[in-house]
Amino acid sequence: MQRQILRRLPRTIARSSTAAKAASTSLLSRQFSAQVPVKQTNLFINNKFVPSSTGATFDTFNPATEEKIASVAEATPADVDAAVSAARAAFEGPWRTMDAAQRGRLLYTLADLIEKNADELAQLESLDAGKPTFLTKVLDVQACVNVLRYYAGWADKIHGSTIPISGPYLCYTKQEPVGVCGQIIPWNFPLIMMSWKLGPALTTGNTVVLKPAEQTSLTALRVAELIVEAGFPEGVVNIVTGGGATVGAHLAQHPNVDKIAFTGSTETGLNIMRSSHVDSLKRVTLELGGKSANIILDDADIDLAIRQSQVGLFLNAGQVCISGSRVYVQEGIYDEFVRRSAEAAQSMKIGDPFDLTTQHGPQVDGAQFKKIMGYIEAGQKDGARLVSGGKQWGSKGYFIEPTVFADVTEDMSIAREEIFGPVMSIIKFKSIDEVIKRANNSEFGLGAGVVTSNLDNAIKISNGVRTGTVYVNCYTVIEPNTPFGGFKNSGIGREQGELGLRNYLENKTFLSIWDGDYVESNKMSFMNIAGTQSVDDPEYRYRMPRLMAKIEGRGNGIKTLVVNCADIATSLHRSTAEVCKFFGTELGAQSKYDEKTDRAIVNGAFDASVMQQHLSKYIEGFVLCPSCRLPETKYKFKGQLIFHKCYACGAVDPVDMNHKLTTFIFKEHTAAKRGTKDDKKKKKEKKEKKEKKSHDEPEEESSTKEKKEKKEKKDKKEKKDKKDKKDKKKKHHKEKSADKDTSGADDDDVVWHTDLSAEAVAARAAEAEAIEAAAAAAMEASAAEEVVATLDNLQVDDENALDSAVSNLKCYLESSHSETEIFEELCRQQTYAALPVTDRLVVFFRAAFTDQVLASNQVSKYTPVLEKIIEGQHSQYQLLALTEHFCAVEHPALLTSYPILLKLLYDEDVLEEESLVAWATNGVRKEYAHWAVTDELAEKLNALLKPFIEWLENAEEESEDEDDE
Structure with a gap:
């Protein structure tokens, strides 16, 4: 029979057949009994056995006989709170700072005491869990002792490491305990599971609140007595007994518990994972079910x-x-x-x-x-x-x-x-x-x-x-x-071994500097600013060096030096002086660029995090393209405005002209331009001087003078022709705008308000019948777009049709669709297709554009649809009226963004220059009284629009000059 038992034992029990046979012979000579005394049934908190705060108990039974063994104290949430408080006090007190070797000695002592009381614990485990005593003595108790001794040996061997990094820095890591650990163990191996939880937690300096399974609490409470006997400080280990739904759940979600370790079913493990993260982020280890x-x-x-x-x-x-x-x-x-x-x-x-x-x-x-x-x-x-x-x-x-x-x-x-x-x-x-x-x-x-x-x-x-x-x-x-x-669903993390320790440790990194060349007592304080962007950051295509800064001087003479400002500016494709000036404007301090040392100097001492924030702000406002978020931008100057031209996506976006740095950028640009002109002038003078010196003979001098006069005469004529050309174009532009203003709607001959006279209604009815007949014929020719085109002039008198079309289209646009799908949906919806062209624009504008029109790039998104809807000058005027009313009346917060919105529509070729100029300079908007704004708002809009119109005219003139050249 002994051989049969040994044959069925796992390797953990019998390391060798000889040792196993000796152990079994020794056991068989002993007498084990179910009459083992139950010494403790109360809660173990702060090294004391106390009853439940309410006096409640639950019964535990012998599964082999179904007889009651004892009544065990049932903890309440208040009892759990008391246990957690005791564990927290012990963690903040002597236990965490105790010499690591001393913690190891305490664990060794506990293991010795468990081994000394092995027979009693084995019988108690058999009584409580129904396990064969042979297994509980050889397997459960001995495995518990082995685990505690293993982790006791780790106590003074847990250490960090040194890490070599760039620069004269010392970098090292340290392993520190997590804190208060809530541990919930199952009923199948109570002693073994207790050692798996307590061993790594205690040797690393954590404190514990342990909840055994309600079916098998007796061995855990007996071990608690041995913990006191071993000399563990108060509050290091606390044991609360009771049901999982009450005690376990409260422990798992307790805000002062730093880690939860649970062994049990997958279903319960998932519940613990959810509840443990309600009020705080806890470290969690789960050893769950299997189907191996x-x-x-x-x-x-x-x-x-x-x-x-x-x-x-x-x-x-x-x-x-x-x-x-x-x-x-x-x-x-x-x-x-x-x-x-x-x-x-x-x-x-x-x-x-x-x-x-x-x-x-x-x-x-x-x-x-x-x-x-x-x-x-x-x-x-x-x-x-x-x-x-x-x-x-x-x-x-x-x-x-x-x-x-x-x-x-x-x-x-x-x-x-x-x-x-x-x-x-x-x-x-x-x-x-x-x-x-x-x-x-x-x-x-x-x-x-x-x-x-x-x-x-x-x-x-x-x-x-x-x-x-x-x-x-x-x-x-x-x-x-x-x-x-x-x-998979069998758990998170590992128990036992060195990996089991890692669940109970936090890693801390230390960085310091002790180089005398960097730190001079009473002369300089040093700060290192970490790199602003990782070179692996996909948002950036450049390798920007780590920004290095140091503080020098004292009192009023203290200043901050950005020692590698030139390298940073080069990587950003901007001038060093500009980057330096930005620091000064943002920090409200004087700044200058020292060309000899390639350093930016800012008066005053500034914190590293502040310098970091301002450098990121500069990159955001003056380097990155707002459209594609890439740094391939270059300044373009139009009149008194500065723009970003992106060579990655082709977008042209305005720079914030309210920032003080723009004044410096203008000055730098003007100086560079002047320098270029001076260089050209000097080259020209040098060339003429050389030519004059080589022409010694009077005849040659006369010939040169004659050529020069002829060239000057030709230049004057070209300038006069160019001026005449500009004047003629302006005159033609004004006449064309005036004609369009007096003619009303030129393409569709449709006024904003529908004529409701009997004659007009009758005429439109006759016209509608003719159009519908044409549409039916076109449908047979399989041209759905032609059908929509023939219905373009159909007038709808019912105001509800407009609102209905807007509502239907809004619902459609709330989901994601391509431009083609949107236009096909427009053609398909009967409420929309029955509207005149002008009302279709109203419907689409009201449905598509929101107060997030700029932030969400709605103009670019819907440009292909607008191009299909807008037909002729009159439609453009209607779009302008809608935009004006949208920014000034419907969304007043967008009032100052009115010219930006018009520029986006202009850049997307939705609005033409002629329409914009006519709208701003003539009384075209009066023709659209339905969407008119107050005179006061009109004045504000005109003032906002004026710089944009001037820019348009200047841009056209410069374009003509470039064409002439």
Whole structure:
């Protein structure tokens, strides 16, 4: 019987057969009893055992006999608050700053005390959880001791690192504790899970509020007594017992808890993840459920495969998160494996957990018993073949026979869902590629097993399955230094090993400078400003160096030096003096550029973050293109305005003329222009002087003089012709504008207000009949656009039609559509197609443009549609009237943006120059009284529009000059 037990133990229990046999012989010579005393049932807060604040308790039962063991204190939210406060006080007090080696010694002492009381803790675990005492003594208690000792050794070995960086700086990192940790452990391995949580948390300097499962709280409270005996300071470890929905939930969302570590079901883990981030961002570690695939290849040692699969599933009555409950068996050995698995399951001894020969104990409680029996019933209904077990064992207690199903398919619930019980599902497969794909077809990814004699197959499957752990020719080998955790819905983070420590640590980076050349006592303070943009930033195409600045001097003579201002200006394609001047204007201080040292000097001492902000502001306002956000821009000067011309996207956008820097830019531009003219003049004089010197003979001098007079005469004539040409064009422009003003609507002959006289209505009715007839003929010719064009002159007298069209179009525009789709929708809507051309423009303008017209680039977006709607000069005047009313009346906040909006329409070729000039200089707007604004607003609009019109006229003249040249 001893050999049978050992054969089924995981590697964690028996490191060698000799040691395992010695341990089993020693155990068999002892007497274990269910009469183990229960010493503590109260809450453990601040190193004291206290009852619940309300006096409430809950009962815990022996799952083997269904008898009550004890009544345990049930914590309230107030009790949880008290425990968290104690943990916070301990963290801010002596524990975090305690010598690391001393923390390690305390953990070693606790491990020794647990080992000293191993028999008592093993019996208490068996009593509370129903686990066979042989397993609790050799597995649970010993594993708990090993984990605590492992992490005790880490206490003084947690350190940071030094990092080499550019410049004379010292950079290093340090690992610091997270803070107060809320830890929630399950009922299947109470002692082991407690050590997995406490070990890494305590050795790194954190404090803990631990909540054990309500079914198995007794061993945790007994360990609390040993924590006091070991000498841990008050508040370092606190234990609150009770239900998950009350105690666990309150702990998870407590604002003073810095980290949550939970082991349990995936469903509960998801709830904890949600609730833990309601009021604060907590660090979270989750070790959740699994549905692990155990893959048996037909080249496997069949005896090894049977032992491995039995341990992999039936250990602890199947109540193991990583248990290999999906057993995939290759078809070559499938029938033999099913037969021998059934025999092995039937041979397991079920019975009293305190009998040292018992291999299979009860489920933890009645709820878990009912859940597992429900899955067994479902498996039979789904068509799986029950080959062993499937029934309750005995007349009392929550015992279930080890159960084996064959011929299982993936669509059955027993193959998809975590059962957490002794139910094996055997599934047949053909090829390795097939089984890898099927094994990965699960929401879980905790573990997997492989049994094979072929190393290549083992490596291929191990690399192919997406799980946190893979066992090859073994199972449930879990050592303190091996990380444990899952993929997908099986959890977040890892427990055990060095990776388990990282969950309880925060990284802190230190940067300092100690170079005497940079820091001179009482003479200079140094500051380093980090680079304004990363060279990898996709928004920038240049490599801008890191801005370096330092403060020199004292008192009134203190100044800030930007030591690499020239390099920054070069990367931005701007003058160094301009960048320097910007700092001065923004900081309200005198600034100058020192050409000898290539430095920008700003009077006063300024914080690094302030300098950073102003440099970013300069790039935003004077370097980046507002349209494409790229820096390929160059200044263009039109009259008294400055524009950005982008060579990346072609956009021309105005610079903010209210900024003081624009005055400096103008001066710099004028000086450069003057310098160019002076250079040309000097070259010309030098050339003439040279020519005059070479012409020694009088005849040649006379000839040169004659040529010069002839050239001057020709230049005067060209200037006069050019002036006459300009005057003629202006005169023609004014006459044309005046003709258009007096003629009203030139293209469509439609006035803004509809004529409601009987004669006009009758005429339009006759005209409409003719147009409709033409439209019907055009439809047969498959020209939908022609139909809309023939209906362009149809007048609608009902004002509701206009509003209806606007409403319909607004609804359509709220979703994203291309320009072509928008125009097709316009043609399709009957309420829109029945409107005259002028009213169509009104409908589209009211529906498309909002107060975000500039911010959202609505002009560029809808330009293709406007080009199709606007027909002739009259439509342009209507657009101008609509724009004026839109900015001045409907959205007064856009009043000052009126000329900018007109310029956008002009740049997109929606509005022509002639229309803009006529609108501004003549009384055209009076013809559109329906959209007229007050005289006061009209004056403001004219004042705003004047610079833009002047710019238009100057731009035209310059364009003509360039053409003449």
